[in-house]
Amino acid sequence: MRRIAIPTLVLLYTACNPSAKKEGNTAQQNDSNITQVTPTQVPAASGDTGTLAFGFSNEKGNMIAVSMEDTLKDATIFTYTISAKGELIPGIKFLKRKQEGKDENGRQMAHNFNNADGYIFASTGGNIDADETAVLLSKDFMTKRKFLPLKGIAGDSVPVTIKAMVEKDKQRSIKRYKLLSRVDGKSNIALFEFEGKEGSMLAALAFISDGKAIYYDYPAQYDDMSTWSVDDGGEFGLDYYKILAAFDNNGHIELVTDWYDTEGANAYFLREEDGKFKVVKQGYRYMAPL
Template identity: 30%
Template sequence: MPVENEKINPKLATYAIINNKMTPIIYSATKPESEASNGRQTSFNFSNNGGDFFIIKEKINEGDFALLVNQKFIDDNKFSPFKKTEKETCHQTKTTLSNKYNRHITKSLTIAELNNQDEINLTLFEVKNDSALAVLSYLHNNQIITLDFPAKYDEMSTWRVDDGGIFDFENLQVLSIFQSGKSIKIATVFWGAEGYNLNFYESTAGVFKSIAEAYGYSAPQ
């Protein structure tokens, strides 16, 4: 997913951010999708996919996602180291979120902890009539920055196609976190039954706004 002030020419990208770490890349070529392609944006179909291709000298894992950036992005954005976790959100934060949205909480987990004591929580609220809501929240210096995932409840497909009306916490993953001036930026992947959404968000006025996004079709293989 290319990023630099929302858009970047892939040919000008010089680094890939993978799992919150920077690795140099070299633009190789742009090629069309081959006739042998099955139309899936997966590692299994990589050689058949069309698009921009890069050389990465460092070893990466099959299926890793990357942000493509240039030197200006590296200069303007500071990496925020974090560790993934899965524990119940503290009572105070849950109370704050419940009051903010005026809803009872069904489930809430801390999914990432940063070295500076910041944390990211994922919260599922009760369904009101047919209104479903999940919220990713970033706790920073006693301020909560939120990213809402509202949806109309459907027992077959609510947030994602064929999700059975269930918000699976494991399907929303934080990939990278940055701080730029007073704003926080996060990269996420949100998996579904048929594919995945990659998003790059920036905080503004207490909420996260998407500044870059991409979609990959991945199923069935």
């Protein structure tokens, strides 16, 4: 089980998960078209880490917990979240800090909400999706950027010209892909898995607009059992990846993503810098079956 993580960014880590999520089996690769996932991507984009937090909700979707592993300097600053319909909703209110209960099982999931420790919030403006990672945003966070509504895509395909552009950019043939969302009716967000090169594997998230793409790469070394994540069978798992939110920050695109595997969910806050997405903040929600 080879996994890799950015340990300083893992937010939802528990004692029951001593090896923080190690996504992206990033063996040494020399492909110049691949953006390596390393902590060196983070410092230039670290200014908003305290104004966004990841958590999980109760079964009704009207309460949110943020693990105490993510030490919040001021929990009262969070005032927004993302609804089950993908809408920005106000009305988040910090209630209390809670210690774990006697039946705590280490899972950051709705069924364990009452037993988990954490900073507890009420969502008074609407319910969130209990199956997805919760996203908390501060007022300061939202005053600096524009929220971009997402539109789901069903059955659409990527135009041949766009696929040709992506293949040229990455110098690889597309093995399969999935359109995830559309933004403002003109920009698409898609996820691509490419054919391997001598064991060097690559998947990439792409924000496509005006004939250009902004990428976030997921390089890995092939393993027939666990390539990008544990027990993935050598495939990326396009159907388990979702865009939770999109923002325009003074002309720079930002995305919040949620990616599930057999043990849990990785949440990323990504920001466009120098034509590529870089990690601003990462969270992990442990969800392995009992």
